[in-house]
Amino acid sequence: MKAALFDQPGDADALALGEAEVPMPRAGEVLIRVAYAGVNRPDVIQRQGHYPAPPGASPILGLEVAGEIVALGEGVDREWLGQVVCALTPGGGYAEFCRTPVEHCLPVGDALPLDHAAAIPETLFTVWHNVFQRGHAREGERLLVHGGTSGIGTMAIMLGKAFGLEVFVTCGSAEKCTAAENFGADHAINYREADFVEQVRELTGGEGVHVVLDMVSGDYVARNLKCLAEDGRHVTIAVLGGMKAELNMAFIMSRRLTLTGSTLRPRSDAFKSLLCAEIEQNAWPLFLDGEICPVMDRTFPLADAAQAHRRMEQGEHIGKIVLEVAAG
The missing domain is CATH 3.40.50.720 (NAD(P)-binding Rossmann-like Domain)
Structure with a gap:
């Protein structure tokens, strides 16, 4: 699969489009075909070498995605297959496929544009x-x-x-x-x-x-x-x-x-699952109904992830920066 990668920590130009193995979902996880991925400050800090991925997480950047679930790990209800979701991820979002625990996914369906959906979970x-x-x-x-x-x-x-x-x-x-x-x-x-x-x-x-x-x-x-x-x-x-x-x-x-x-990324999957469940019950309906819409700054192709990082570092953005991973 195509992914935005960096070999060594450095400035934004360290990011370049490359090839990586498609991850396989483990027990309790799903594989998402990524349409869009959100860009967040922790991504920039990780690329700079100051925020390493937790043990077991993908070294590929990207803490939130939106797309279609295309494969299921052991123990995941088959009803999730084919569902359109957005998700908090442990990493790996800057790629065509990303795995994440199913309990960190929020249903999107056709209620939200996928670029908007990808801009929501981390924040x-x-x-x-x-x-x-x-x-x-x-x-x-x-x-x-x-x-x-x-x-x-x-x-x-x-x-x-x-x-x-x-x-x-x-x-x-x-x-x-x-x-x-x-x-x-x-x-x-x-x-x-x-x-x-x-x-x-x-x-x-x-x-x-x-x-x-x-x-x-x-x-x-x-x-x-x-x-x-x-x-x-x-x-x-x-x-x-x-x-x-x-x-x-x-x-x-x-x-x-x-x-x-607090810091969110190092917290346990169990904690994030409980957090997701509370959000789905109390806040997520506001997004599905259109009462709250994420503020969007700019969308960059996955191949231009370096430009997206430069924009974030310049501090001129207003709202969320996202990467388009798969057109359509």
Whole structure:
């Protein structure tokens, strides 16, 4: 099969179209003929050599796909054969065929265009787990999200609004702030022109937000904590600004703040299956009914995976970047 491969870690040009063996589904898995694959920040970090695939996972990039199930592993109900799905994968999405546990698949049928479907799983699973499970966000609360026009950011905006949150985001330009507001954000703060801590304080009448979804870490953490209301929750999902933060523990204690975070890819298949089941019951109908649609940036052919990575690294994208693997 054709796949986007890299021999050694490096810049985007390390990615090139090549040939790989078609993977065979193991017990509990399905084989998907990939129509589209989503491009995510962890793909870029893995290509750079900083985020190796977990043991047993495909070395091929790609954590989400959409397409048709064409083969079943042992123990998988035959009703899955031929179904059109999108799926969270352990890797291997940048290829014509990809295997993944059947319990990590969400049914698509003809309800969604497949490019849109491929743009959903990684951000949906990440936001659901971190905002609603770890962050315990509840209707009527306020959520602050950094990177409001990223794939994670746009998903957090739309899910947050669908479940009754007041959503604050930060963005790096006036254009991106306008886009975030068009996607549903209640407040978009240009962090290049204003101090987001002061803006949050002003916009909330000094009360702060209840949850911060942080992808920056580093020196942002102390500033994020100043944005939190009493009993607020700070959830870190990436460390783009650095892995270390200096904290005032007395401040955390006095305001009863909770600091947590997670990484999704290393979690067990069993955990991801439970997460998928909860999402299918509570959030997935919003996508099938068209109430929530992923924000799409640009689609690249699989052969141009390097260009897709360069676009993500440049940071100018708004929404999700996807790869077209199989036309039609």
